[in-house]
Amino acid sequence: MIKFFLGLGLILAAFPTTLLAAPLKVVTTVAPITDMVMQVSGGNVEVVGVIPQGRNSHTFEPSPSDAKILVAADLIIVNGLHLETPIINLAEKVKRKAVPIVKLGNATLRSSDWKYDFSFPKEKGNPNPHLWPNVSLAQRYVSVIEKALSKQRPDLASTFEKNANKYKKKLHKLDNLISKCMANIPPKNRKLITYHDSFAYFAPRYAMKVIGAVQPADFAEPSPKDVARMILQIRKEQVPAIFGSEVFPSTVLAQIAKETGTKYINKLRDDSFPGKPGEKEHSYIGMMYLNTETITEALGGDKKCMRKFNYD
Ligand SMILES: [Zn+2]
Structure with a gap:
């Protein structure tokens, strides 16, 4: 025993x-x-x-x-x-x-x-x-x-250390490629007008400028005064596209686009992933990849800049 x-x-x-x-x-x-x-x-x-x-x-x-x-x-x-x-x-x-x-x-x-x-x-x-x-x-x-x-x-x-280092290496590559993509946009177009205000820390990192976000602090639709201000700003800055969010579809932004003749791209994401669970795109990296392609193409750059990224 x-x-x-x-x-x-x-x-x-x-x-x-x-x-x-x-x-x-x-x-x-x-x-x-x-x-x-x-x-x-x-x-x-x-x-x-x-x-x-x-x-x-x-x-x-x-x-x-x-x-x-x-x-x-x-x-x-x-x-x-x-x-x-x-x-x-x-x-x-x-x-x-x-x-x-x-x-x-x-x-x-x-x-x-x-x-x-x-x-x-x-x-x-x-x-x-x-x-x-x-x-x-x-x-x-x-x-x-x-x-x-x-x-x-x-x-x-x-x-955990090994996994974190491997993941940070991938993020480092992603970070570099986003910089390259944004640099691929004609300088006069490196401006962001978004509906949901989720690019405030993205923009300075990648030499972009947020010139406006439309969604008010209470997450309601913007007032007619705010819309009028935004229309004036878009005309002045001559931005080729304005960006809506997947999570916050906005009829107001679509109207602003119509009024100003700019493109309305309703595809940016900040906390919902593209693709389906299990797919490589359905991830933080996949989301930033797609955002970068979307912004680059809409503002007159070549979205192929992201193709060098390898998920593995
Ligand atoms: Zn958000």
């Missing part, structure tokens, strides 16, 4: 601790963050994103079933910068005490670098939260995610 227990002890000691511990349960919010956590974890943790793709992440209210998911979480990773306030408030109430809430945006940028604008006015106190369309900031998100996962599962730290 003693021999048996001794034997069992040796077998258990020989087992990697990863096989003995229950997988870490990580709860995330928007799809780009969920994807980044999955890339770093490489299947070693359970990841649940609570904001469904195609929903307005800025006004998303969690349901009782989301509360259940948060109760069971071992780690909560959000964007922060006021993007998911109702989820964070609920998480603070229901999560276990020791469970950390990691805010990627807050961990990535100092408050002096936050951007405020028409859709995210300083008076309201909510900065523009869309850091991730800037791929260099997304790389920093990945580093924060790696650290957060490793803190919870030090036994897997080297795996």
Whole structure:
């Protein structure tokens, strides 16, 4: 009998601790963050994103079933910068005490670098939260995610580090190609007018300029005064295209395009992925790839610039 227990002890000691511990349960919010956590974890943790793709992440209210998911979480990773306030408030109430809430945006940028604008006015106190369309900031998100996962599962730290480095290398290539594509657009056209204001950190990274975003701070349709202002601006700047969002179809933007004779491209995305689950395009990288092709082509560049990108 003693021999048996001794034997069992040796077998258990020989087992990697990863096989003995229950997988870490990580709860995330928007799809780009969920994807980044999955890339770093490489299947070693359970990841649940609570904001469904195609929903307005800025006004998303969690349901009782989301509360259940948060109760069971071992780690909560959000964007922060006021993007998911109702989820964070609920998480603070229901999560276990020791469970950390990691805010990627807050961990990535100092408050002096936050951007405020028409859709995210300083008076309201909510900065523009869309850091991730800037791929260099997304790389920093990945580093924060790696650290957060490793803190919870030090036994897997080297795996997380390896996965994060591999993924960051891909993001580095993507970042370079986006720069090349934007440089391929005639200089006078390197201007963005968007409906949803999600390119505020993208534009300065890639030598583009956001000259307007139409969606007001309450996510309603813009007022007639705002529309008139936008029409004047488009005529003055002579932009060849204005961009709508997949998640926020806007009849107002279509009307503005008609009025000004500019093209209306209703295809930009900031937190919903193209393609279907399982396809390589259905990812943060796939989304940025498509956004880059869309912007480049609509503003008079050659979208073939992205073809050098290799997903593998
Ligand atoms: Zn958004």
